[in-house]
Amino acid sequence: MKLSIIILNYNVRYFLELCIKSVEAALIHIDAEIIVIDNLSKDDSCEMVRKKFPKVKLIENTKNYGFTKGNNIAVAEAKGEYICILNPDTVVAEDTFETLLKFSEEKNNIGIVGCRLLDGQGRFLPESKRYLPTPMVAIKKMLGLTDSYYVKELNEVEVGEIPVLVGAFMFLKKSLYNKVGGFDEDYFMYGEDVDLSYKVSSSGYQNWYNGLTTILHYKGESTLKDKVYAKRFYGAMQLFYKKHFKKNVLFNIMVWFGVRFATLVQKDSPALKSSPKQFVFISEEKNNDLERTLNKPLEIKMEFDGYQDGIEYIFDNNYLNFKSIIEIMSNTPKNCTATYKILPKNSNFIIGSNSSTKRGEVIIFEKN
Template sequence: MKLSVIILNYNVRYFLELCLKSVNEAIKNIDAEIIVVDNNSEDASCQMVKDCFPDVILIENKENFGFSKGNNIGVSKAKGEYICVLNPDTVLPEDCFEKLLQFSEDKDNLGIVGCKLINGHGDYLPESKRKIPFVRAAVKKLSGNPEDYYATHLGENETGKVSVLVGAFMFMKRAVYASVDGFDEDYFMYGEDIDLSYKVLKAGFVNYYFGETTIIHYKGESTLRDKFYAKRFYGAMQIFYKKHFKKNHFFNLMVWLGIRLVYLFRRTPVSKNKTVDGYLFVSNKLNPKLETVLNKEVELKPDLDTKLVLKNTEIIFDANVLSYKKIIDLIESTHQDKSITFKILPKNSNFIIGSDNAIARGEILNFD
């Protein structure tokens, strides 16, 4: 088997359904398997997987083991030469894995490969490629100055060597993952991807950012960034520093002070209420249930000219008609106007879904 896709899920049933539908399209021409590890969700995630995706391998944990252990459980069941650790709140283009396999096959000492991530509003996510987060860089990052935290030597659409990739999408050979003992289970949430990236580098492998494929990451859905994010993030950084750097009392004091100062003075972002004056449905046939659930007229647009979209418009993409790659491309080309928002109607589904920012829960509207 060529590829195993491991998706760790926790209480994001509808985002998981959208993710699985996009992954299914992306592995159509590849000898691959999908493994969903559920961390004791309280929603209907597991039943949805059983009903809608009978070919998916489902592992139902009886408690929430966190990111590291949950993914390690999934990888332990994988059979693929390559693995992809994937967040459930992502959407992949159909050619994603074919491109990555083609890129990876001729690389010596291949470590982890990441790709370009955008959020549900189409904004590029700079954590797609990062540097090793030494103390000063990590403190500056949460203080609002990420200059030394992100890998800015590469453009977002370029490809090249980087140090750290993001845990929402990590593609690598299963043997590489095993050689460094996978994710460190001392981490529960945050920091695991930094630690794994660094372990892979220290083992002599080369990590790459591949900017030639783009995925959506509805950032914040599986791990909502509330006011305690800074505390959790720096707790993870403390584990990282203790594990990988020599003990130094001054160093430890700087970490301790950085955590507390940022936690005390960092303001929690406030999500703004959006205004929607009109809806566009990009499809070849209007869905009458849309107008009912939205309680407003919906304009059908078989061909979307992104330059003519009015302000305060919400665009709904029909994945029964459009490829996920096309949807991602259209979101990227329209995102400059921050008043325009996006939803996706997944293939053969009865809901629309989207997320407008990283500090609020996504929005799901059911037709039933």
């Protein structure tokens, strides 16, 4: 088998359904498997997977093992030569895996490969390509200064080597994942992707960013907007330095102050208002059930003809493929206030996000 897609789920049933549908569409020409590992969700995620996706391998944990151990359990069951660690709140394009497989097969000493990530507004997520967070870089990040945290020399649609990939999408050989020990289960939250990226590069392999394929990631990287987040970020970085670098007393002192002042200097990313003045449904047919639920007129258009402020565009996946949807979103003008949702194929809900720091919104409608 060539590829195993690993999706760790916890209480995001509708995002998971959309994610799996996009993954299935991207695996049509690949010998692959999808593994969903569930960390004891309280919603009906597992029931949904069993009912709607009988070919998906479902692992139901009896407790919430967290991100690192959960993924390690799933990778141990994977049969693919390559694995892709994928968040359930993502949407991949139909050619994503084919593009990255071809790219990986052509490279020597290939490490982890990442791709271009957009949030639910179609905005580029800079955590798609990051530097190694040295103590000073981490402190600047904690204080909201990100110029030295994200790789800005490499354009978002280019291809190049980078130090650190984001855990929402990590594509690599299973043998390499096992060689470096997989995700370090000492990490509670944050830092495990930095750790894995560093272990891979330290073993003589090259990590790559490939901006030629794009996916959506609805829940973007959280901002350091409160003391809880700041302490977790600080704790993850301390653990990382303890494992890989010498103790840095100055770093500990500076971060001690950084944690206490984080709430004064951090601002949440602005979210667009979730009350559009008009809905435009990109489809070839009317959806009366959806229109009734929205309680507003639903203008039907068979072609996307431009970006208008205050409009919420709903993409019918029964009509448009995921790559087309992602491409439209990726070209959103910088200051445009248009918002987007997707109606997955053969589903009774639409889903989207107007903020890169929040999980997003699901609107369910009943079919008559």
